Amino acid sequence: MADRVFAGAILVIALLYTYIAFTVIEAPFQYDPLGPESWPRILGIFAMACALYLVIRPDVAQLGTSTKTLGRLAVVVVLLFAYGYLFERLGFILSTWLFCATLAWMLGAAPLRAVLFGAAAGIVGFFVCTTLLELNLPVGLTAFLT
Amino acid sequence: MDAVFSGLSAGFAVALDPFNLFLVLIGCFAGTLIGALPGIGPINGVAILLPIAYSLGFPPESALILLAGIYYGAEYGGRISSILLNVPGDASAVMTTLDGNPMAKRGEAGRALSLSAVASFVGGTFSVILVTLFGPMLAAYAVTFSPSDYVALMVFAFATLASLVGSNAVKTLLAALLGLMLASIGIDANTGVARYTFGIPDILAGIDFLVVVIGLFGMAELIHLVEQQVTGKLKPLALDKSFVSMKDLALTRWTILRSAVIGFFIGILPGTGASVASAVAYGTEKRLAKDSDNFGKGDIRGLAAPESANNAAAGGAMVPMLTLGIPGSGTTAILLGALLLFNVTPGPLMFEQRPEIAWGLIASMYIGNVALLVINLPLVGLFARLLTVPQQYLTPMIAVLAFIGVYSVVSNPHDLYMITLLGVVGWVLRKLDFSLAPVILGFVLGSLFENNLRRALSISGGDWSILLDSGNAIVLYVLAAVVVVVPIWLGRRKKKVAEA
Structure with missing residues (x-):
């Protein structure tokens, strides 16, 4: 069933993709016999055929993941988005500290150890990357450090 | 031959x-570390470290040498978590666990690790x-390939991919198509027409390769690790003082050599890398052995075969990449993709035009193999301790490395959301038994495939029969058909035998 739902979603995407290839994409002036639209048309038709086959003959019945695990995974994804949101706003050190501490704690580390680990990851990571490797990382609120 | 020596x-x-x-040494060392970490394979290690290696500003040959070292090292390091954990x-x-782990359980962890290190070394060096020997020859031949030959080569590549990778050919094909479709997003270089950009300026130049790689092989792996996290702690088996003996090596020498040959040639086939090679080598040795009962219970041949084969496949996979511009594995x-980031287009002309990259990489592989053997024999205890790094x-740390990498190359905060999103997609694909390697192969080959098709039809003025115009192309189409049909036929025959 999970397979079928996913293949159905891909089928819809492939349909849209192919529809756009046939209607929207058009060169104002044709340079080569195929133009920009033929390749997407070919891909789209093959993708639709494959997705349709999977809708008819799916082979994975279930994701095999318990609701509890799915919940945990959803929390991890939210954490990752939050990390991305705070990355420039707070700067690398603070956002990494927060993210690493929270995720490590969530995965079973003791609270104090998680906080120390986050601090080490943020601070050591920042100086190794910016001074040693000369990479560009956001400073955010910790602009006074540089 | 002279050209080979001077090159x-x-x-x-x-x-x-x-x-x-x-850089070779650092790459090998870091690769072994990454490979030894439970659950993280070569492809994830290379993916996570690629953007960082790129943004360090090295010349392309140095960056490639570093990444290849990581790739090699991770193939080596992978055996540590297989055997001990x-x-x-x-x-x-997977094949390494079959006989490696029972050996360690028997108290022969040291013997298993040292034997597999030697097998890996021989397979890799061979x-x-x-x-x-073959690279420059193939490159010299491939120079004569016309655009329509390239189209046939791509069809062959995707046929082997669908037939040999993954459990379901349609799923593998669909995964490759998704990669090809992703690659078609952005401005068409030939006409300047925007395709599937929906007016979003960020993707006019196409979806960033690094973002796709980090999303599918870094973030998806992270989500997978969280899902797999076991509540009880994994307990690695103790490392003991046993060591490989000359007798072991004498007993396995043909196994190692045979597996190296198998690994190399399977590695060359486009799209099929170390996983197919190690499985085929293991199966072959099991069939050839007169006393195959011990396979799976800690037979040294069952350990040597996949280790030799997967390192040989890692080398074999370099051949089509360097000579044809078509990668042999994920x-x-x-x-x-890393070479393309440096504006170097791999292909038959690379041996002539950028010899420092092609030959530099090959030479570094010799050095890397020796370095890995030297690093791995005495330091195996150190790497084994990594197995206890708590999940x-x-x-x-995977997320932190991925974020650093993407941010330092692209410096666009939207891409941080993008990699997370792709990570979720990648995780779903994996859960549904799609392999991810075909997606990246499709993505990397997308423009090459399309451009050659368009060039071929420009030459013929729109006449499709040009695709079948040359001997090379016809041979490749026949091979593609063979690769697709033979496994189906074998499967049917097996079924019939089983029913009869």
Whole structure:
């Protein structure tokens, strides 16, 4: 069933993709016999055929993941988005500290150890990357450090 | 032959440059570390470290040498978690667990690790020698390929991919198509027409290769690790003082050599990397052995075969990448993408136009193999200790490395959301038994495939029969058909025998 739902979603995407290839994409002036639209048309038709086959003959019945695990995974994804949101706003050190501490704690580390680990990851990571490797990382609120 | 020697000596001049030598060693060491971490395979290691290697501003040959070292090292390191923990880092290490772990349980962990290190070394070195001999020959031949031959080559590549990778050919094909479709997003270079950009300026130049790689092989792996996290702690088996003996090596020498040959040639086939090679080598040895009962219970031949084969395949996979510009495995697809980032187009002309890259890489593979053997025999205890790194600290570090990599190359905060999103997609694909390597192969090959098709039809003025116009192309289409039909036929026959 999970397979079928996913293949159905891909089928819809492939349909849209192919529809756009046939209607929207058009060169104002044709340079080569195929133009920009033929390749997407070919891909789209093959993708639709494959997705349709999977809708008819799916082979994975279930994701095999318990609701509890799915919940945990959803929390991890939210954490990752939050990390991305705070990355420039707070700067690398603070956002990494927060993210690493929270995720490590969530995965079973003791609270104090998680906080120390986050601090080490943020601070050591920042100086190794910016001074040693000369990479560009956001400073955010910790602009006074540089 | 002279060209090979002069090329190789020029390559060693590049690889023995102190800075590059340092990078080979660092790459091998870091790769072994990553490979030894439970659950993380070569492709994930290369993916996560690629953007960082790119943004350090090295010349392309140095960056490639570093990444290839990581790739090699991770193939080596993977055996440590397979043997001591029974947790394979990726599909190619699964076969190593079959006989490696029972040996360790028997108290022969040291013997298993040292034997597999030697098998890996022989397999890896043997395959580099073959790369040295065959690479330039294939490149010289491939120079004569016309656009329509390239189209046939792509069809062959995707046929082998669908037929040999993954459990379901339609799923593998669909995964490759998704990669090809992703690659078609952005401005069409030939006409300047925007395709599937929906007016979003960020993707006019196309979806960033690094973002796709980090999303599918870094973030998806992270989500997978969280899902797999076991509540009880994994307990690695103790490392003991046993060591491989001359008798072991004498007993396995033909196994190792046979598996190296198998690994190399399977590695060359486009799209099929170390996982297929190690499975085929293991199966072959099991069939050839007169006393195959011990396979799976800790037979040294069952350990030597996949380890020799997967390292040989890693070398073999370099051949089509360097000579045709078509990667032989998921990981070489990432290396190929890395070269494209440096504006180097791999292909038959690379041996002539950018010899420092092609030959430098080959020479560094010789050095890397020796370095890995030297690193791995005495330091195996150190790497084994990594197995106890708790998952709760390892998992967040993957995200941190991925974020650093993407941010330092692209510096666009939207891409941080993008990699997370792609990570979720990648995780779903994996859960549904799609392999991810075809997606990246499709993505990397997308424009090459399309451009050659368009060029071929421009030459013929729109006449499709040009695709079947040359001997090369016809041979390739026949091979593609064979690759697709034979496994189906074998499967049917097996079924019939089973029913009868």
